[in-house]
Amino acid sequence: MIETAQQQGNPQKFPQESVIVFIQAMLPMPLEKASIIASQFERKTLAKHEFVLQEGKVCNESYFLESGYIRAFAFDPDGNDVTFNIFSPPSFVNDISSLFRRVPTKENIQALTECAIWTIPYERLQANFHAMPEFREFGRMMLIMSNTHLKDRMISMIRDTAEERYSALLRTKPDIFQHVPLKIIASYLGITDTSLSRIRREFAQK
Amino acid sequence: MIETAQQQGNPQKFPQESVIVFIQAMLPMPLEKASIIASQFERKTLAKHEFVLQEGKVCNESYFLESGYIRAFAFDPDGNDVTFNIFSPPSFVNDISSLFRRVPTKENIQALTECAIWTIPYERLQANFHAMPEFREFGRMMLIMSNTHLKDRMISMIRDTAEERYSALLRTKPDIFQHVPLKIIASYLGITDTSLSRIRREFAQK
DNA sequence: AAAACTTCTTGCCAAATGCTAAGAAGATTC
DNA sequence: GAATCTTCTTAGCATTTGGCAAGAAGTTTT
Known part of the structure; x- marks a missing residue:
């Protein structure tokens, strides 16, 4: 040093x-x-x-x-x-x-x-x-x-579907998902946490 | 005069x-x-x-x-x-x-x-x-x-439902409905013209 | 460490919305 | 005025989303 x-x-x-x-x-x-x-x-x-x-x-x-x-x-x-x-x-x-x-x-x-x-x-x-x-x-x-x-x-x-908004956020600001609770992200995306959970499951299968 | x-x-x-x-x-x-x-x-x-x-x-x-x-x-x-x-x-x-x-x-x-x-x-x-x-x-x-x-x-x-957005627009800018096609208003409200048509029917019954 | 709380997922069912197609009514064009 | 085009509504069905509830997993508090 x-x-x-x-x-x-x-x-x-x-x-x-x-x-x-x-x-x-x-x-x-x-x-x-x-x-x-x-x-x-x-x-x-x-x-x-x-x-x-x-x-x-x-x-x-x-x-x-x-x-x-x-x-x-x-x-x-x-x-x-x-x-x-x-x-x-x-x-x-x-x-x-x-x-x-x-x-x-x-x-x-x-x-x-x-x-x-x-x-x-x-x-x-x-x-x-x-x-x-x-x-x-x-x-x-x-x-x-x-x-x-x-x-x-x-x-x-x-214009975009909930899944498209989710995918765009994941692409442009992936760090948010490591620091912000999903229920807050869901709200930001305009959907419920239940819905986001489903979208994430389906998204992961692709 | x-x-x-x-x-x-x-x-x-x-x-x-x-x-x-x-x-x-x-x-x-x-x-x-x-x-x-x-x-x-x-x-x-x-x-x-x-x-x-x-x-x-x-x-x-x-x-x-x-x-x-x-x-x-x-x-x-x-x-x-x-x-x-x-x-x-x-x-x-x-x-x-x-x-x-x-x-x-x-x-x-x-x-x-x-x-x-x-x-x-x-x-x-x-x-x-x-x-x-x-x-x-x-x-x-x-x-x-x-x-x-x-x-x-x-x-x-x-935050608002499609019906709430429709009702707010009807209240704040009623003149728009007299000059702009409903399919364009529907798009502006974030829904299809089919959906707006349904909302209007249910809204009128209240 | 135990208890309390929050977060996340999942299932079930209901409600809202979209898609497609058809027809009526109105507006526009020829 | 007839033909064409656009707008609007409606129906049937599929898809998406929400509301509620339960439980698992993780955090925080005590």
Whole structure:
């Protein structure tokens, strides 16, 4: 263990490295600018089952998920909980409607595992939007990407069968199946856990 | 018919009035600012069945629908067409992903009836975003509202039954049923026309 | 270690939805 | 106005999905 130059030479110069990488992937910009944006975020950890947002409150922060798994859910009229999003790293976790419109949220956002996240409060987000064009563009791209994902998801819910949605998730985000209970995945796919169990059995036989 | 003061006193000073009203409802601002934004739009009419966007092309315009009905659809692997949005006036009609990311669209956007629309080309949109903070804020609010609607719709697809979605549409946008074929509405609700027909029969008996 | 709880699967039956086909009614075209 | 096309409904049957309940397996708590 003599040669540790790499570690020594890079003594966490960018603790927000995962944020920087993600920003660059979303909207290419000079490293310098991306670093400034990323430096506005603060690190936190979440315990398993901890909430970052609860129904009825106004969302005051934007989150970037570095490690761990998070879900967004609400309750249907019968009191069953319905998961409509599962976040896996690296990704932004936002209730855009509540955060930017300053209205109470309809969602509960909860850690499914221990998580490492980076957060930025609403006020600092706004201040940076006004002060820094790159930050503004980054925020706009975040809205656009969120829009793209939501629409893709909605089209999939209309067009694809439950089995197709399952198979697509297994292909694109296999890691979710190792960290998130199947009953939550079932809810996310728009079916019951019973149904998912059947689909998995039939799927395995192919 | 002597007293026509109202018409004479307001000789279409704001031909884009419907655009102004809609902008103000979305993001309250001085009439003067809203008028400037609205004045950037140009009026067009669409013939029934005319396309404003076709799969594979890059969307180069933003649209505001003043009158008439428009749908967005795509084809599933079997070649069936799947309607995932029906626009009724007044509303913006955008393929946000294609327009702002400059990538080919996956959607076909088509007039279902004769339409009156207001359009603005991408370049002018961008120029105004940079030149005019209110225009920028308006664009951002458009993204946020689109996001809100998409998420509400997705949650409804997961949480609600087909009958609940039908009943909600009948309640919130009854005019659609007078102008759009039921087979297209069925597709939009995520069911077949056969199924919608059954639901309507049972619904009428209640 | 025992107890309590959660997760996952399975079986059974009911309900919802899809598929295909046929016909009636309405709209459009010639 | 006749012919053609589209839309809408209905029927019969197959498939998918849900609701409930039970039990096995795994986790967490005490």
